Amino acid sequence: MAGAKGAPQGSPILTNGRVGSGAGIVHRAWADGLGPAEQLLWMQRLLRHAELAGRQGEIPVAAVMVDGQGRAVGWGSNRRERDQQPLGHAELVALQQAARLRGDWRFNDCTLLVTLEPCPMCAGALVQARVGRVVFGASDPKRGGLGGVLDLSTSPSAHHHMQVVGGVEASLCADQLERWFKQRRQQQREQRSGKPAAPAPAG
Numbered sequence: 001m002a003g004a005k006g007a008p009q010g011s012p013i014l015t016n017g018r019v020g021s022g023a024g025i026v027h028r029a030w031a032d033g034l035g036p037a038e039q040l041l042w043m044q045r046l047l048r049h050a051e052l053a054g055r056q057g058e059i060p061v062a063a064v065m066v067d068g069q070g071r072a073v074g075w076g077s078n079r080r081e082r083d084q085q086p087l088g089h090a091e092l093v094a095l096q097q098a099a100r101l102r103g104d105w106r107f108n109d110c111t112l113l114v115t116l117e118p119c120p121m122c123a124g125a126l127v128q129a130r131v132g133r134v135v136f137g138a139s140d141p142k143r144g145g146l147g148g149v150l151d152l153s154t155s156p157s158a159h160h161h162m163q164v165v166g167g168v169e170a171s172l173c174a175d176q177l178e179r180w181f182k183q184r185r186q187q188q189r190e191q192r193s194g195k196p197a198a199p200a201p202a203g
Contacts, residue, residue: 053077063090065098068109074098091122120145123152133163137173
């Protein structure tokens with residue numbers, strides 16, 4: 001995805017003071033904290049973490065909580081299958097780890113970065129945790145809770161309104177998920193037919 005003029009490749013597009021990812025998202029531009037270059041670096045790290053989760057049979061989504069000084073205080077990837085835990089989404093894993101490390105449930109000074117737009121469950125948890133900013137990669141028009149099917153960050157019922165930036169390395173994040181689901185469907189077909197599953201594609 002092309003970035004705004006002067007921004008690194010893969011950056012969100014900035015128009016009229018709002019950040020957009022080409023899918024009708026997102027809300028406000030970054031005012032301080034992590035700039036476009038830092039967001040790209042973190043998202044590239046998350047893509048590597050998500051790839052590892054995918055190889056372990058999890059949907060390849062990864063998240064990190066970064067504090068106001070640019071330090072990672074919580075990492076997470078999907079763990080639903082591994083832990084048989086319905087709450088094992090990457091955002092919640094990172095949020096819980098960060099809360100334990102900081103000894104605090106409030107994250108007003110922090111940024112949560114994640115490779116896929118948070119679902120309504122995770123978006124609601126991020127609102128409850130007073131997260132200052134959420135940065136995500138691929139949009140989720142079917143299940144997204146920060147602009148996909150609804151937007152909990154600007155809901156009148158929300159007691160806290162987060163800054164949201166979407167579309168950071170959106171193509172890479174979306175391609176990673178698409179490859180994983182394609183591979184899983186192929187494996188399921190081959191298992192039903194009794195044929196051995198093909199090896200996972202490189203990259």
